[in-house]
Amino acid sequence: MENLKFNDLKLNNDILKSIEDMGFEEPSKVQQEVIPVILEGSDVIGQAQTGTGKTLAFGAPIISNIDKSSNKIHGIILTPTRELAIQVNDELVRIGKYSNIKMLPVYGGQSIDRQIKAIKKNPDFIVGTPGRVLDLIRRRVLDLRYIDFLVLDEADEMLNMGFVEDIEQIIQSSNEERQTLLFSATMPPAIKKIAKKYMKQDTKHISIVKNEMTVSTVEQFYYEVRHNERFESLCRILDVDEPSSSIIFCKTKRGVDELVESMQSRGYNVEGMHGDMNQNQRLNTLRKFKEENIDFLVATDVAARGIDVENVSHVINYDLPQDTESYVHRIGRTGRANKKGVAYTLVTPREYKALKQIESTTKSRIKRKPIPSIDDIFNAKYDNIIKRVVETLESEEYTRFVPIVxxxxxxxxxxxxxxxxxxxxxxxxxxxxxxENISTTPSNLRLFLSIGHLDKVKPKALVEFLTDYSDVDKNAIGDIDILDKFTFIDVRADAADTLIKKCSGRKLNGRKVNIEIANRSK
Structure with missing residues (x-):
């Protein structure tokens, strides 16, 4: 199944056209295995980590399979947080670009009256958080008795956040003949119980096993960037590091073309490689890269297969890859023949959780680096110029210019x-x-804590609990949202790891506290 294309998965032409527009060249492992099973009509348990392309894995087949002649809500997708609901909804809109579907995200913190009006217009799919969805059901606004699809996305996280009763009530309110799709990184007993109780006996369990992978010869770093400053950040990194030979990875073909054009406009010696280029074009570009006639090669994962260049000093993930295996393959392009290599990854705050999953799976340390300032760039260029001046003076190759001086x-x-x-x-x-300087200060991350009002937790006590066990400065802790069964806390990104490692599993008010990165950002 290694070289399957989306065209091989029996999706309809409208979906394939959307995927082409999105720039994906071939399906990830979870997409290869899940899409055909969903198209067949089976219930599916998909066990896969964050960042493996799950939304496309369930979104493409359910949109491909809906009967547009029926004027009803075809499916509901439940997500643990409103940020993920928005993210999933946006991706489904892109997947259904040519399918004439209507999507509606529903979640707390937004006017319920506006959502009620939107539901009355009969959207095809609703993406929502369990609490808001259940509220709409109880108000008899949302009727799930005739839906074709029920998707539980990141089910383990929803259960960790205390939504198990809400989820069960939603399932009980829905069409018994529906197709149920459950996606989860882990399979704790509570999820197995729900699957056994509410899914069909012939449910297909698809597990994308992550092999433990290490890349010992490559130093790994990440830069946290704002989305609209990604290119500016890349230029600063290149101007400070001055890599001798670098491969820069983009997720899509369009991304390669746009980055190459932008880099060339700034004077970088760069060319691109992706699946739309013919074999001769690829070989010619690769030859120039090997012969060091170009400094930077921008490529997609597919186009980079078979690249065997020993002296690549840097690999830069301009975009995060779809899965951990792709990350390992990418950074394995440097650090060859027992030489040291450097891998940089640019991530937005929303992508931070996926990066931490890569770090966990590869059992490696990906260290944070600040985005270079203007002074950093000047000092790096200054040091380089001085070094070259000294080398020229020592070689005495400057003598013919003495009369001019x-x-x-x-x-x-x-x-x-x-x-x-x-x-x-x-x-x-x-x-x-x-x-001017772009932001080089650590931004915030949101942490999820499995403790809330029902545990008689107060903000002051929470701050003391976190700072006492971790030695993190209290100034690194921002807004605190205490709900009945759990709490969200904004913390500085550079303090998150320490808080999770040193405080998770400790007891507060007699209750063991689980702490993890929430699927939401400030």
């Missing part, structure tokens, strides 16, 4: 002349006229 000495101070020449070199080598 002697003439300048008659009219100008030689220190000023040297500074002017360095300025000319600096301006030539800098990729962009950086006018």
């Amino acid at each position: 002697t003439e300048l000495d008659e009219e100008y101070n030689l220190v000023d002349v040297g500074a002017a020449l360095m300025h000319m070199i600096y301006d030539k080598e800098i990729s962009h006229n950086y006018n």
Whole structure:
């Protein structure tokens, strides 16, 4: 199944066209295995980690299979948080771009009256959080008796957040003949119980096993970036590090083309490779990269297969890959023949959880680095220029220019002349006229804690609990939202790991507290 294409999965043409627009070249493992089973009509338990492409795995077949002649709600997708509901809804809209479907996200914190009006217009699919969905059912606004699909996305997280009773009530309110799809990273007893109770006997259990993978010769780092500053951040990184030979990975073909065009406009010596290029084009680009006629190769995962270049100093994940295996394959392009290599990954706050999953699966440490400032860029270029000047002085290859400098000495101070020449070199080598610093300070992450009002928890006590066990400064802890059964806390991104490792499993008010990254950002 290694080289399956989306065309091989029997999806309809409208879905295939949308996937083509999204730029994906081939399905991930979970998509390869899950899509055909859903298209056949079976219930599915999909056990796979975050970042493996689960939304496309269930979204493509259920949209492909709906009967548009029926004016009803075809399916409901339950997610643990409103941020994930929005994210899933947005991706389903992209998947259904040519299928003429109507999506509706429903969640707390938004006007329920507006959601009620939208439901009365008969959307095809609803993506929502359990609490809001149940509220709409109880108000007799949302009728699930005729749905074709029920999807539980990140089921283990929903149960951890105390939604088990809500989920059961929603399932009991839905069509018994529905097709049920349950996706979860883990399979605790509570999920097995729900699956046994509410899913068909011939349910297919598809587990995408993650092999333990290590990449010992590659130093791994990540930069946390804002989405609209991703390219600017990349340029700063390249201008500071000055990699001798680097492969930059994008998730889509369109992403490769856009990045190559943007980099070339800033003067970088770069070309791209992806699946729309013919074999001769790819071989020609790869030859130039191997012969060091280009400094940067921008590629998709598929196009990068078979690239065997020993002296790649850096691998840069401009986009996160679909799964952990792809990450390992990518960074394995550097650090070859027992040489040291460097891998950088650019992530937005929303992608942080997926990055931590990669770190856990590969059993490696991915360290955070701040985005270079303008001063960092200047100092890096200064050090490089000085090094080259010293090497030239020691080689005595400059002697034919001595008469010219002697003439300048008659009219100008030689220190000023040297500074002017360095300025000319600096301006030539800098990729962009950086006018202002982008944010280089740690942004916030949201943590989920399995304790709430019912456990008589107060904000002050929570802060003391976290700071006492972790030695994290209390200034790293931001907004605290205490709900009945659980709590959300905003913390500085650079403090999150320490808080999770040192405080999770400890007891507060006699209750053991589980702490993890929530699927939401500030």
